[in-house]
Amino acid sequence: MRKVIVQEFISLDGVVQAPGAPDEDTSDGFRYGGWTAPFSGGDDPAGQEFMAEVLAPADLLLGRKTFEIFEDYWPDHAESWPGVMDVTKYVLSTSLDEARVSGSRWPNCKVLRNVDEVAALKRTEGSPLKVWGSSLLVRSLLAQGRVDELVLMTYPVVLGQGKRVFEGGAEPATFRLVKGHVTPTGVFLARYERACEVRTGTVGAG
Numbered sequence: 001m002r003k004v005i006v007q008e009f010i011s012l013d014g015v016v017q018a019p020g021a022p023d024e025d026t027s028d029g030f031r032y033g034g035w036t037a038p039f040s041g042g043d044d045p046a047g048q049e050f051m052a053e054v055l056a057p058a059d060l061l062l063g064r065k066t067f068e069i070f071e072d073y074w075p076d077h078a079e080s081w082p083g084v085m086d087v088t089k090y091v092l093s094t095s096l097d098e099a100r101v102s103g104s105r106w107p108n109c110k111v112l113r114n115v116d117e118v119a120a121l122k123r124t125e126g127s128p129l130k131v132w133g134s135s136l137l138v139r140s141l142l143a144q145g146r147v148d149e150l151v152l153m154t155y156p157v158v159l160g161q162g163k164r165v166f167e168g169g170a171e172p173a174t175f176r177l178v179k180g181h182v183t184p185t186g187v188f189l190a191r192y193e194r195a196c197e198v199r200t201g202t203v204g205a206g
Contacts, residue, residue: 001123002122002124002127002128003122003129003148003149004061004118004122004146004149005058005128005130005147005149005150006147006149006150006165007131007132007151008132008133008138008151008152008153008165009036009155010155011157011162012156012157012158013158013159014164014167015161015162015163015164016133016164016165017030017033017133018032018035018162019035019155020034020037021033021034025069027065028161028162028163029161030161035155036155038185039156039185039187040185042183044184046181050189050191055081055082056083057083057127058128058129058130059088059089059126059127059129060089060130060131061092061118061121061129061134062089062091062092062133063091063092063093063133063136064091064096065134066134067091070132074106085108086107087108087127088109089106089108089109089110090118090121091109091111091112092111092112092113092114092137093112094113094114098111118141119144119146122146128149135163138165142171143170143171144171145171145173149194150175151190151192152188152190152192153188153189154187154188155186156185156186156187173194173195173196173198174194174195174196174199175193175194176192176193176194176195178191178193
């Protein structure tokens with residue numbers, strides 16, 4: 001069984017859109033692309049170790065918009081992400097042509113047509129399936145309880161607009177913090193594993 005690991009650069013108000021560059025994703029009039037940049041840099045060995053784990057080679061599972069952004073960018077910048085050209089890239093889309101995707105200059109790309117195919121892929125042998133961005137895909141995975149780990153890199157900024165992954169409809173679940181680190185610039189790097197269903201009670205009860 002393969003794990004689905006959702007990895008997101010996320011603002012305090014839950015926005016995941018265009019963290020890397022001003023022109024990364026301007027859809028719906030988003031004006032704050034590149035909002036992570038002011039918080040990068042500095043000597044932070046623990047943060048670098050955390051990010052090395054996040055970027056460790058593994059198959060990718062992406063929504064159409066994120067796939068198109070990555071497909072355009074990473075073939076020209078592969079030295080910044082070792083293994084990104086070699087791993088298998090799965091894109092969930094009802095509209096992308098399979099021949100175009102399989103013939104992409106970003107090699108080893110395959111199309112999935114629905115979340116049920118993601119469930120079937122999870123049952124195969126192989127590396128974890130790491131999800132970046134892909135807000136609509138992540139919402140679908142959360143709604144069906146198919147997310148095994150959340151890796152959230154939470155930046156101390158409120159954006160007020162943009163695509164979010166936590167907008168209702170998720171299957172209620174408890175996640176356990178297994179690793180956390182706060183960078184010198186205030187970014188909270190956290191890895192959570194799915195634990196159990198949500199339990200309720202009374203505050204202060206024994």
